[in-house]
Amino acid sequence: MGGKRTSEVARIAPEPSPVSRIVAALDRALPIPLGVQLRGLVEYGIASSELRPGDRLPSVRECAEQAGIAPMTVAKVYDELREAGLIATRPGAGTYVAEIAAAGLERMRGLRRLQGRVEALFAEAEAAGLSAADVANLVSARAVRGAPRGLSILFVGVFPDATRGYAEHLARHLEPRDRVVAATIDALRRGEASARGMDVVVALAHRRAEVEALVGPGVPVVGLSVIPSEETRARLAAIDPMARVGMVSVFPEFVPIMKPGVLRFAPDVADVDIRLLDDPDLDGLVGAVDVLVYASGAEAVLTRLPRGTQAIEFRHIPSPQAVREVLLPLVEEMRAGDFKESAT
Template sequence: MDQSATYIGNTFERLALALDKTSSVSVSVQLRGALEYGIATGDFPPGTRLPSVRRLASHLGLSPVTVSNVYAALQEAGHVQGRVGTGTFVADGGVSHHQAKSLREVERLIGDLVRLGADVGLSRAELAYRVSTATERSGSVRLLMLGTFPDATEAYADDIRPYLRPGDEIIARTTDQIVRDRPDGISLVVAPRTLRADAQSQFPGLPVLGITLIPKEATRIALAAISPQSEVAIVSYFPEFLPVMRAGILRFAPHVTRINSAVWKDETVAAVISRANVVIHSTGTEELRRDLRPDQTAIEYRHTPDSHAIETDLLPAIEACRGRPPGHRGHIS
């Protein structure tokens, strides 16, 4: 088995351990959330073949109907694709699609350029030299970073900003904010993979890129530093994010064994927090920090855009937008 297959197998193993069948959150919601965020964070890269319904159901101790319904919901949301006779695969998130379309367009334009060069007497060598010395495409690009929570979305934009050229701009808006504050002049919409379908419906005339998120370095370091004797509480704003946080703890703090979880505003959350030495909470639940005791430690579980995804997916998408009028879909989809 190659390293990639081993990594995917380990990820599904953490998923199995992260599902809490005693939780008030249904296992179907937990499983869908875990798979969605696994796709969003790159644990299940585009093209990954998911286990068959029966195999995953057997591995997780769930009914095949439960797993089948989760797969169907993920497919309806555009996160996975079912291929007749071969299985269920993680969707490409639009990246491979517009890369392929852009390459086809490049090939077409190169053919036109070669013919035009021949018409004016340029050899292919002369044409290649002129192409190699041509200046880069100019034109600034205005990006919209779309997210769920204001602080986290601003942080995503801040992490992307250093990769942009002078004159480029990235602004941050939540899905709630764009309802009343819809920015103009946007060239490209960037969103976590879990929000890509929503972004496409909100901005049907614009290219939308779903970007991979990973836990921030500060989050990984904080998790690794938790004492093995600690009683840990996980508090999530969204029920479906609980198994993601549990899986992250299993990955970055495997020495921690005493873990309880609750959904923010649930009637059990106060009791779960009161028993804990360490409270790990998702973005959107920051106010719980005000009521913690002096002997309790709080860790916010935050994500950041994957630098590899920025360089391999986002930057080429930005370059494809240069020189196009804002709002022009062009060949990015």
């Protein structure tokens, strides 16, 4: 019985070393150079603690023989790992995983985080019926191509403050590398702003044709509708139904829109009056109300407001639905293809 137990033990293969497992993971079917794979596998081995400080690595010759690659390739990888502070060579003792310095530790933490995302990427690819080579091709193409540059987008509005607000809100729908610049129609007309170097120009829907004529050919101009901002809606809804409410607009054509727009969120308010900013009787209105709602661009009325009167700007933001349906498809089309040269 004892002999049988001994023979069973003898047949159990020794557990392969971490380095052997790493070398065995090299895959010639992938479109990634073996040297690049080897460095990545060693880095991930250190990042995941599969390789620990003090673990001995095979010599250049041993590693080249195990991996079946040129010694010069292994030597280059070892040199790069040494420069990164990940491995160290002790004279007469060989090459070992190094104690990681503070900067190296941060790099390792980053690699650990990335490793989890890589595993999730391969799991997602497998679920979609894609091979490891498919994923490697995508990663390799991205590495060769480099990071795509962000898009430059010009938002053209009417009033400076409101236009800056539109641009800031629009930027939340885009990627961090994108740049959104604000300019007014008047600034374009006076030559103080330009679409030069821009990939896309965004205008208020009802001013699109005017902006397109100012920008000229070469840069697409997209018109977006707007909606009252969340803060505006909340403040209007909180108005006391018994309050006397006044409204001030800059443009006569906005009056028929502004009044029902305000009452949509404050439907129980009954005492409402509205004036234009240049109305001779504006002071009479301002002095008689509890709450003043003013359109963007009519901020000058605030200097005439009695102390204690509540003021609410009827501020708008680009419609998220319009951004999704009108602007983002164009932006994604630009990202997917080769970037055109910006208009000059």
